[in-house]
Amino acid sequence: MGEDEVAEPWIAVEPIARVATGGGSGLSVGQSPDPPTFRESQFDIILRRQRTRPPDGGGLKHTLRSSSRFLNLSSDFEFAGWGSFSNLKLTSEDHSIGEDRLQRIRRAKLLGQLTGTGLPGNAVLGSVFYALPAVVAVCGVYSPISLFMATLTPFLWRPIMNELASALPISGAPYSYILNVSRKSLALLGAALLLLDFASTSVVSASTASSYLAGEVVLPFPTFVGAGMVLIVFALVSLTGLKESARIAFVVLTFHVATMTALGVASSVHWAQTGNAQLKRNWIDGQAPSPTAVARQLFNGFCLGMLGLTGIECTPSYIGRMKSGSFPLVLRNLHLPAILLNTLMITFVLATVPLETILGGANVLSLLAEASAGPWLRKWIVVDAAVVLCGGVLTGILSACELFQQLSNDRIVPQLFLKVLPLSGSPYISVLTFTVLNLMLYASAGASLSIVSKMFSLVWLTVMGLFPLALLLLRFNRGRIPRAKNTPLSVIVLALALTPVVFAGNIAIDPSTAGYFAAYLIGVLLVFVATQNQVTLLRGVYWVYDQYPVLHRWAVSETWGKALVRIMAKLKRQPVCILVKTDEVNHLLHMLLYVRENEETSCVKIVHFIDEENGIPSELEANAKILDEAFPEITVDLIVVLGTFSPANVVALAHCLKIPPSLMFMSCPGPSFPHPVAEFGTRIISL
Template identity: 75%
Template sequence: MASQWPLTLPYYPPDEMSPDNAPEPWIAIEPVARNPGDDGLVTSSRFLNLSSDFEFAGWGSFARLKLTTEDHTIGEERLQNLRRARLLGQFTGTALPGNAVLGSVFYALPAVVAVSGVYSPISLFVATLTPFLWRPIMEELASALPISGAPYSYMYGFICRIMHTLMRRRLNASRKSLALLGAALLLLDFASTSVVSAATATSYLGGEVVLPFPEFVGAALVLLVFALVSLTGLKESARIAFVVLSFHIATMVALGLAGSVHWAQSGNAQLRRNWTEGQAPTGAAIARQLFNGFCLGMLGLTGIECSPSYIGRMKPGRFPSVLRNLHLPAIILNTLMLTLVLATVPLETVLAGANVLSVLAETAAGSWLRTWIVVDAAVVLCGGVLTGILSACELFAQLAHDRIVPQAFLKLLPLSGAPYISVFTFTVINAVLYASAGANLAIVSKMFSLVWLTVMSLFPLALLLLRFNRGRLPRERNTPLWIIALTLALTPVVFAGNIVIDPSTGGYFAVYLIGVLAVFTATQNKVGLLRAVYWAYDQYPALHRFGASRAWGAAMVRMMARLKRQPVCILVKTDEINHLLHMLLYVRENEETSCVKIVHFSDAETGIPSELEANAKILDEAFPEITIDLIVVQGAFAPAHVVALAHRLQIPPALMFMSCPGPCFAHPIAEFGTRIISL
């Protein structure tokens, strides 16, 4: 039952030096009786035709809440659904990103040979060793925060906090704005994965047979078909991806055996000829070719960054095995295939841009194996399209929970449970990306290279900031600091190397990133944009005299009010006012809301902190632009109770904020679904 704030507050003791100093409240807080416009309590409105009351959110209240049986039932049901959603095992979890990682052999090998020549096996081998640096980092992050949408979800909690602290307000940068940068990079990465895979599959097929349509039409058809496949749901899509990956592995084993047998029979004559023709004249030229090959060779690992996107869908403890299953075959496959190519195929044929693996297949075993390789290339690269789509769907779901994109992105098909709005939107994004590049695979690939490297740099940065800002968060492993530093230093070196190889990649990267980031920024700052538009409208008094324009202005005011009344929840354990203040400041700086509910779970043992009610009242007076309600919930702080409360208050768990739990915390943090915003 809600009640107004009580007026009993602590008193200062009488001053012995001033006997006239009678006991008075040490701070006057009477929000019910006070007019918010008096004494400058609320900042004056910047709008000519709106009073200062528009900026006042209203006074808060205090309520004791007991969750009903229905709330508990729904909370437990949703928690069980969350646990049942973790349906991906070691191999199905490997299959989704595996098609992108292992399928990249079809477009990575020609690119590496083009810049590294006969030294390309060395460059590619060294490049495929680099995930030994990233794997422990990604595993530690996943054990600390096993929720889908990574690394965006990591950035939301770790990266943006320290960046905001460093920049303060001088650059007007917020934590959420920097998290949106990560979301924009991820969306570009997933879209590039799909578009490059679809276009490469069509190009590979077009290099072998005469297609009845242009290659860009074939790429569009591939994107459309696999968008429809993704509507079967994650479980069925993972099974399809597993079948595709199994077929690809079987094909590569057959090609490896055939190539090895042919090499053994024909000897090293072709390898020596290629080595002689392709040797660089100086040591500096050799080093340059090795470095360039290393920079492009890392693109043979594209797809590995997608694996954390659906950590929340994997069974507990499977993620390290998934990374191992992706990494070790990539080392063997890329290095072996490139060595076999140089041992059996003339260097000029490889440099001419031929489908090198199909040429290797025909040289080693004849046209039947070449046909098999072409079919495999088309199939596994199409599987890479599925990787991008499913990863993007998980990202959209997380963005919808954070109210960055509309809640419609959470709508599911009744039978398969597929997020059809997300699939449709991502398909449109793919079409726009491909069309804006003039259906030019080279342009998308150049942009993809830098996007992928930037995304990979987010993982060591996130872990470094996890250690600094959320060091108490329970996790299963502890990566040495030197590995984090080395990985963080390696990424800009490779990034710069790719730009040196082709400076146009930097331009494509910047243009696409700015475009996507602008859209995300607009969706995140809806109230700010509406205020700017209304301010411009308000500067022309004549517009207030016409019925149509006046109705438009009133609609903007109603929309601003509606958006700001969307509540968020702060889950607190303590009554320390500095702690409450820091959490409230986070909300004010990062959420477009004027309605905050401070929630404390109280059981018979702990009770209610003595100063919680008084401190909440102080904050309610200090922030008149925010309505601060205090709710004391009867019960223990547990995942089922938090989910039940989310149902009762109609607030998504993603908009419930809490402090960082310690290593002895009794519950898995992922089951809460809340955001960690303080130490």
């Protein structure tokens, strides 16, 4: 057979000529100047060399007939296999599982504004115990002004967080937000920052609780040992299966608010009785030498004053369990008390306690309590600090376990993190991993609460900076998605611009904290990138092994190489699902490119739901075959499911295909979309 004959399968076979039917000026067969339409071509052009596929489904695509980049692997390793077309009817078992999951999601929305406030409220309002000493250390007598300005900044973030929550009412923010509006690599950065935020919360809470106890009683061990014991004890508690309860959290928050109210009333009465003598003395002793120094201290206090708001970034993590309309009220309930608590408490401290005592690192709130009402209130404050701060440790552990579960479902960390203890149901791998991270973080900082607190402020600021970034990406990449409010663009830009300014201010206060922040962020991020790109790393390892032919002569080495190939093949066969409504090839191509760039898989299932009234889009099958032809390294299967596109049917399909909903991708819903996005559990990957 000659060269010309080989190329013949590429040419359309007997295209159907067009015949005009109107106007009396018809064109005879073969005389039409226009090319045939898609429908008229009867797939002859689209199918091309697919007609030459072996009947048994084997064979390689033409583009893979060249040699592989590996010396000892054939092109079969690169070829994922031909795709298929099938019709699927979900079973009654699939439908039952889908309905059950949907009902569980709806029943889980039990948190109102009060119980929803209790979950993150202990972290936000409990931060007063470690925020005040950090701010006074750099700002002195100007601390009330700096703290007041710092606690006003959530007025910028609240509308941003409200709009994001109304568009994507799903847990795990800001990681889940970025995952749905941008590339997975950027979402990995958000996940790394969140994990560091949870770790910093636990470490700072444990260290502060140990410091408060050491300031009141003589401990038989150093303070850092006490902090480590708190971390280990609450890790063991979490292994028993204890789950965070909104009602218990609200009771603890109520106790803390009552304690702070009692302290505020006692301090006000004491201030009224003693007058402003101590406040004037502190003001004179703490005066800065120049206006420039005053401005510098105010700015430093403003930067570290953000510690008084830590915990507010955790609020969207619980939005999946909140009733409709509760989220804005929860943010309000957290923000307004934080303004009063931080500003008033530091003012009471300066009006009651000598400045040298405050700067000496003592438990300033317990000193304020004893000076205002006596030893009984001081003991009450210490108990309150221990309860609230230890609750913060447990909150950090449980939040980290939730994050690990989401990362495992998204195949970023191994499925090992989903394993639980048989009796308690606790994810022990997640708990132990997070506890080790906490201890490493605390030990590498020299067991210094000051360093960890300052690094905590950097982590928190970066996490908060992800919210305006996510909203900008949502508006640009997913602008069709319905949402309740539109935040002015100027507010988004201002919040985004404020983040690096305050970040730089914290670094200027103590440059060493930037090193700790960068080291841990890079370390955690590298781990996530490695686990996300397992196949790529294994391919690199095999390529190095393949460059030394002598290794293939050893039986042990050859066995190891074959095992490596089997592992890569197994990882590549993990399927993902693309849910499509249209048959437009550009839309299908865009979604498939997203999968190739963000997921390590060679198996993609394109799924289209149809009902009895609507048939299959005319070009869907042909375009799926085009994509199957265009991506030799990916098997593109087309599945047509009888049924409507609804949350229950999508979950039923996930059960049938054994693909988690988090690995089922869809395009952005429009304003007329009838179902809540959160009920699907899928990922939005295109406009």
